[in-house]
Amino acid sequence: MKNCIVAQSGGPTVAINASLAGVISGVMDSNQYDVVYGSLNGITGILDHRFLNLTELFQGREEMRKRLIMTPAMYLGSCRYKLPNMEEDFGVYERIFQFFAEKEIEAFFYIGGNDSMDTVVKLAAYAKKVQSPVRVIGIPKTIDNDLCMTDHTPGFGSAAKYVASTFLEIAHDTYIYKVKSVTIVEVMGRDAGWLTAASVLARNEYNTAPHLIYLPERAFDKEEFLADVQELLSRQHNVIVAVSEGIRDKDGRYISASDSAADTFGHSQLSGTGKALESFLNEHLDVKIRSIELNVMQRCASHIASKTDLEEAEQLGRRAVECAAEGQTDIMLSLRRVSSNPYTVVCESVPVCRVANEMKIVPDTFINQRGNGVTEGMVEYLKPLIQGEMPIAYENGLPVYLSVEHLVDRN
């Protein structure tokens, strides 16, 4: 027997199950491995011996595999477990590789973000140290698009499509009243503004919103923000603002509740960035102010996934299996853009140590000078990533996803 195992980790995205489906079909089609196991709740499933036999589950069930591609969040569950350094706890590594030996596992695929790539680095280092034949390979995902060494990350395109579509729908919702208003929409991305920037794609021949876009890459100046809004209100009725949850002032302090009066009384948990700005504008403007948080919907709205995104995610999963079979290890699969027009990317593998614990923020050239908008270069970069729609199956009026009954834990 020669088996492999796959796990998912970090925050959910719409595309992470597509990569899982890619690994499953990669294994089945290549005949390089007998069984592909799925560790439940990331690496912790290996430590607790909680896993599924994915070959058994998916063999001959192509419809089920296709449904997996469309299912939001993680079929195998996630974890936020950080593997200790080898020097701190050698035992945990021994337990993991003991499990690999027992199950005759020769490849481990970890689908995740930054932290998950740290796990890949550590496991690969251990494998090297003990001369284990187990290949350790990372497959990227994150809606934040903040991984280095890849043009973009699976999961980002779908989140970007949700964000852009929702801004367009919010614009329609906003334009109906002939009263002055400011609508602040808070988008995820604590350190990198990629997803907030994607709101720009909502603009079209009749919709100029979002009118202001603030990313965490630039220090946020409340007075400049107020001036920007006032200037726009002097010319138009409705101002729609895209703001990253992670914006900070020039001293690096988050512009969240901590910056609003409420915090003085210790209730900062009541309020996010959008709410804080709503409160700030309410103090200075006599127009209708509303804030909207896109919240987890931006990372789980599979019914409006980007086809490009899901296809790439699946492709990376398939390619990971090939890489392992070829003997590669200590790598992360990555996407290199050959051209934006026509959009062409190639799958590559990159040293995972150059990804783990690093972060790719939005470059200066993609942000306008005043720091309240993005450039044409950003639009060019983003556009291909949201293209295409998946055929969504509906039953009884709801999108049909794959059952995650095994995750619905009863104590």
Add this chain to the structure above:
Amino acid sequence: MKNCIVAQSGGPTVAINASLAGVISGVMDSNQYDVVYGSLNGITGILDHRFLNLTELFQGREEMRKRLIMTPAMYLGSCRYKLPNMEEDFGVYERIFQFFAEKEIEAFFYIGGNDSMDTVVKLAAYAKKVQSPVRVIGIPKTIDNDLCMTDHTPGFGSAAKYVASTFLEIAHDTYIYKVKSVTIVEVMGRDAGWLTAASVLARNEYNTAPHLIYLPERAFDKEEFLADVQELLSRQHNVIVAVSEGIRDKDGRYISASDSAADTFGHSQLSGTGKALESFLNEHLDVKIRSIELNVMQRCASHIASKTDLEEAEQLGRRAVECAAEGQTDIMLSLRRVSSNPYTVVCESVPVCRVANEMKIVPDTFINQRGNGVTEGMVEYLKPLIQGEMPIAYENGLPVYLSVEHLVDRN
């Protein structure tokens, strides 16, 4: 010449443009009226002489009319203008009917909710008083589903479909971690709990969420809520709660920020019902608590509209034109359910005075005894309303809606 005019009013829904499209095609197909005008921003467009010639715009443009059906919010814009009583301001009525006379208008269609039906009642009364031949007809809409004399309101089914789908996606997002958590999702509906109740449709063979549903029809008891959550947490990891923005305690006080500690310091605007409950649970439980506000997305997410809803909305628009041509006035179009299985409804007209300023709340028989869930009867009632999907056109990765450039007001 014999013309008619249509306007939209109140809060946006996904279906209100479908009713507009129904009026337009009703006029064109029946040849009962030469021109159908569209008053901009509700009745205020008539007072300010701001209107569109919809016949000119849509004649021979079936693709454009179909796109209108799919476009969220209001193509003609909205207003929150309450018509004064005749005794208070006779002049405003004279101006409106003067406009009707000038434009040879013999029928006025008002698509809206409760307040709009008040306008219909008043204009019909004036028409009767001055023996004007102008027919005044209401076409219902509201995501709240709180209009009397109709089985349900256009706009509700699509909002319900969004709410149910989003709860299912949030459930997937929630189940991935093996840590105890409570997720509170706040749904619109200040006085009626229909839309919050629709979250129940997210349940399927693997998803038991939402686990608790609180409607404004029942007094909300925080201690009972805490007990309900604790009881569930003793048996399962994740608890997902659907809560109406309008829940109140037994003394009628809203459970919003006003009920949380923050309010003591005068910052109630920072927080909604979900945030207030998040804050309350955080004081009593040592698990992860998150609150999510579905916000305006639940009333503008046309990309996941209910086909049943949009078709009914359009049908009511068409039927309204027939009613006017038949000489009916002082009525609202309504839907009467003949059967739930198979789902059959008929269009009727009802006296609008029995709708205006009245409200249909959720009956006791649709709420469970403890007031933390809904009954099978409610599920039966809701299910047909979210059925079916519209073919959505996408361009450049985004849903294509009809341009509302005429609403994007520049000062």
